[in-house]
Amino acid sequence: MTAIDRVIVTGGAGYIGSHTCKELASAGIEPIVYDNLLYGHRHNVKWGPLVVGDILDHEQLAMAFKKYRPQACIHFAALAYVGESVERPSAYYRTNVTGTLTLLSEMLRADVRTIVFSSTCATYGVPDVLPIVETTLQNPINPYGASKLMVERILADYRTAYGLRYACLRYFNACGADLDAELREEHDPETHLIPRCLMAVAGRIPKVDIYGDDYPTPDGTCVRDYIHVTDLARGHVAALSELAREDLALRLNLGTGQGFSIRQILAGIEAMTGRPVPHEFQPRRAGDPPSLLADVGEAKRRIGFVAKHSDLETILRTAWRQYRVD
Numbered sequence: 001m002t003a004i005d006r007v008i009v010t011g012g013a014g015y016i017g018s019h020t021c022k023e024l025a026s027a028g029i030e031p032i033v034y035d036n037l038l039y040g041h042r043h044n045v046k047w048g049p050l051v052v053g054d055i056l057d058h059e060q061l062a063m064a065f066k067k068y069r070p071q072a073c074i075h076f077a078a079l080a081y082v083g084e085s086v087e088r089p090s091a092y093y094r095t096n097v098t099g100t101l102t103l104l105s106e107m108l109r110a111d112v113r114t115i116v117f118s119s120t121c122a123t124y125g126v127p128d129v130l131p132i133v134e135t136t137l138q139n140p141i142n143p144y145g146a147s148k149l150m151v152e153r154i155l156a157d158y159r160t161a162y163g164l165r166y167a168c169l170r171y172f173n174a175c176g177a178d179l180d181a182e183l184r185e186e187h188d189p190e191t192h193l194i195p196r197c198l199m200a201v202a203g204r205i206p207k208v209d210i211y212g213d214d215y216p217t218p219d220g221t222c223v224r225d226y227i228h229v230t231d232l233a234r235g236h237v238a239a240l241s242e243l244a245r246e247d248l249a250l251r252l253n254l255g256t257g258q259g260f261s262i263r264q265i266l267a268g269i270e271a272m273t274g275r276p277v278p279h280e281f282q283p284r285r286a287g288d289p290p291s292l293l294a295d296v297g298e299a300k301r302r303i304g305f306v307a308k309h310s311d312l313e314t315i316l317r318t319a320w321r322q323y324r325v326d
């Protein structure tokens, strides 16, 4: 395959997508953002053109592929709130599964056969053994994780039938913000733990609710593997260049291999800001596994991926900049 110098980035106006566009541009690859701006922001699109469109819209996708002639696609566009997916599964299956099928059909029509897909550790459900390796049974416990697993299976079948090259990158918990402060995490509504804690410290919300202190974990709160968004972004560029080099399918965990409980996150924020995090314990949230932790050996072996900016201090410092009140 020829070198890749232009890619369509669905969801490129969102959080992880925009950080990835920045890394693509610095690797000499032009990102064409395709986003319906449901959750994304126009101001995040800085490294190439923006096509405003929905991944369920065949005609708009066809236009984008025809006009820009990309050699590959990085597919972030999705609905991605675990809790909401339990309440609104139809929206999740429609956007995440039907939307991806629509995208794939237009890719094939344009003879684009390389895709990097945003999968998630939520496809594993409640794993029997930690850390999670890529061959751990995938048994999701919420519609969001199930929708992502369906796409993983679709990609495998499309490889057999249509010769796709693909990477399913199973991210653990994305967090932090651009090291140069050019981009931020701007979800609306913001439901993720770290930003909500920082919002509570900054007085933007009265307190953060902590869902559950009776989990089978060392301190009773959920344990997650928090990975800096810039590390994730670089993982996409590495996966893409591996796909450009070789005709293969990759399924990789992108995490750090280190877990933090919610209480540890609260303590880290208090140490960094010098302020208490106003919080209140609540019952468990539906769809949350107790502990998720990546084995990162396979990503290192296959694409040389090693998290470099995912120490808790860097994560919290880069996330805090946008909320900081002196």
Ligand SMILES: NC(=O)c1ccc[n+]([C@@H]2O[C@H](COP(=O)([O-])OP(=O)(O)OC[C@H]3O[C@@H](n4cnc5c(N)ncnc54)[C@H](O)[C@@H]3O)[C@@H](O)[C@H]2O)c1
Binding pocket: 010, 011, 012, 013, 014, 015, 016, 017, 034, 035, 036, 037, 038, 039, 040, 041, 053, 054, 055, 056, 075, 076, 077, 078, 079, 080, 095, 099, 118, 119, 120, 121, 170, 171, 172, 173, 174, 175, 187
């Ligand atoms: N944030 C995390 O911790 C995390 C972890 C694992 C996987 N993921 C996956 O990574 C991807 C990006 O997540 P994020 O946190 O950046 O979310 P995000 O909401 O910031 O980005 C998603 C983008 O997709 C766009 N979009 C949504 N529906 C669309 C549609 N029908 N057509 C076109 N565009 C549409 C949104 O406008 C938004 O810009 C998602 O696929 C998510 O499932 C995220």
Ligand SMILES: O=c1ccn([C@@H]2O[C@H](COP(=O)(O)OP(=O)(O)O[C@H]3O[C@H](CO)[C@@H](O)[C@H](O)[C@H]3O)[C@@H](O)[C@H]2O)c(=O)[nH]1
Binding pocket: 080, 081, 082, 120, 121, 122, 171, 172, 173, 174, 191, 192, 193, 194, 196, 208, 209, 210, 211, 212, 222, 223, 224, 262, 285, 288, 292
């Ligand atoms: O206000 C809050 C928000 C979260 N949590 C807890 O904090 C942990 C992390 O939650 P959150 O930050 O919402 O992330 P996840 O639910 O783990 O989901 C993220 O990480 C997944 C991978 O673990 C991705 O698939 C999802 O897209 C992404 O939203 C969980 O135990 C939550 O119950 C709270 O206690 N209070």
